Amino acid sequence: MNFNFLSPVSDTVLAHNQLLSPLCLGQKIKIHSEQQGIPDLNNVKIVILGVLENRNDINYIGEDFNLNEIRKSLYTLYPGNWGTNVVDLGDIEKGETAEDTYFALKETLTLLVENKIIPIIIGGSQDLTYSAYRAYDSLIPMVNIVNVDKSFDLGDTSKPINNTSFVGKIVLDEPYNLFNYSIVGYQTYFNSQEEIDLMERLYFESYRLGEVSNDITLVEPVMRDANIVTVDLGALKASEVSLRQKVSPNGLDGKEICAVARYAGISNKVSSFGIYEYKPSQDDEITAMLVSQMIWYFIEGVNCRVNDDDFSKSENHQKFITLAESHELIFYKSTKTGRWWIEIPFLANVNNKLKKHTLLPCTHQDYLDACNDIIPERWYKAYQKNSV
Template sequence: MNFNFLSPVSDLILAHNELLSSQALGRRVKIHSAHAGIPDLDDVDIAILGVLENRNDINYIGEEFQLNEIRKSLYSLFPGGWNTNIVDLGDINRGESVEDTYFALKTAISILVKKNIIPIILGGTQDLTYANYRAYDNLIPMVNVVNVDSKFDLGDSTKPIKNNSFVGKVILDEPYNLFNYATIGYQTYFNSQEEIDLMDKLYFESYRLGQVSKDITIVEPVLRDANIVSVDLTSIKGSEVGVNQKYSPNGLDGKEICAISRYAGISNKVTSFGIYEYKPSHDDEMTSMLVAQIIWYFIEGVNYRVSDDDFSDDRNYQKFITLVDSQELVFYKSNKTGRWWIEIPFLSEVNNKLKRHALLPCMHQDYLDACNGKLPDRWYKAFQKNSV
């Protein structure tokens, strides 16, 4: 397995790790070190992968980038009663060009996902999500991306890619593999009306910060349906992070971002998880500890994954049928977990992209709304995309 573009975790962090309790997470993670090399990946479930690339930051002024503080914080936490094997593969150094870094990241993610290992990507800038997405070109036919962000990051796809405008490339660059793009925690005043209208026109999903803060459970179905989850740390409220990291007085709080991370972990479909826009600082334990806790909750979620989406055996689920505007809606509820799905009808006369999306995760509330004559929003958008 050729990972020659990876650099080991620094000796400084390894020395720090040796001083931790033998029960600490850092003592249970297999770590890529200069002395021992890259650990064996057999039986590994989760791989931590740093990417030291921040040149596409619109405010880039040549500053150095490292992830030592995050590793220190993460290694010092205690694991839950987990049975997952975790490896820290070290870092992808910035390449000659940003495209070289993208290529290395795409290659690494593709290798890991093929081996059923979930990469947790710790990044510089969020445009790395584009490389993450491209890693799926030869893995699955259609990809769902969830972006936890205060902005949609659509941008102008004709211009060079930047950390605030990578989604346009995801949508418009061939091969066209994107099925759904959803943003969690967006703040209207950070997004132009054109972008908001475009999200609607493309039948993509967006959850405003206010909606998410009022009821965090509304984002569980969209995360259950995601393949890639990308977290922009600027979506977090300024009071929750260190001075370097502050962006906006409004945003997700620590509990909300950790709940979102746990939902992503529990999802049986999420096969890569990235945290981006970290601004390193030696005296900022607050941000590195929050990032460590976000990672902790994701791993916790992965440990509690339950295979509840096998609908071939009718003992596994209950089926409910209701009528809305002469449209028959079919719901399924798992007997194992109580989670809900809604069926998306195939349109036989169109070239159907949705062969594996026949069942769409939803909430119990969607069923209750349908019983009261209201079409669920997620169903409507998926149906419209399938009709295009």
């Protein structure tokens, strides 16, 4: 594989790594260095990839940044009982323009995802998610994105792309490959009513911060259906992060964001995980350590993946049929993991996007609700979207 756009991990970080215990993660993974070059990616499942682009941040004032503190923190952690090979590929530097960086990221991600390697992207501004989405143009026909964020980022699409409008660009730009967009942990006062109404009209899914904090397991089926997961560090509460990273007194706490990262890792479909809006400062250690722990939990999740979504053999699942509001709802429960799915019927008279019966991840509670004549909201939105 040819990665022309990558620069090696800095010698400062590598020197720091040499002083660590041989049991630490930094000593267990392969690292792209000036001396050794890019490691062989045969049998590698996960790569860490920095992207040093932040010029389309609406608050950009010309500052550069690096990811040295995150790497130092990550390398000091101890790996779990993992059988997964991890490589730190280094960084994609800023291009001549932001569009050059987008192109470099898109090409690199396409190559990785094509080869069944999961990139963990640590980035500057979250508009880089647009490139992550475009990397799938030649790979799969329909993409599902989950955004862990305080705001929807639909923005004003008549203006050039920035870190508050990239989702609007994803929705409106051709080719139209977006099937579903879900937001986890949004805070209503950071979103206009027009945007909230638009999310409803597009049958996209949104989970408020209160819902997620009240029951973090809501996130699991949403992640199970995602191809791309993108995290804005602005979704974290101010008490969890360093000075320049503080956005809001409310937000997800460290434990919750690590649970979210693990759910993303466990999902068999997630093939790209991005952590964005990192802003180093003098008191940077705490944010760097939290990002490192998110990466750790994502890798842990990937190691815990179970192929439980093969429904071709009846012994792999139990089937349940119930009636809710005159709709026949068909549920499946995996005998391996106990996870649940609900069937979205194929509408033969409609030119729908999926052309087949589709299984949508859901919760046991969705099944219990259906038994009480309540249609699960995820099913309703997917059904309506399928009918458009």
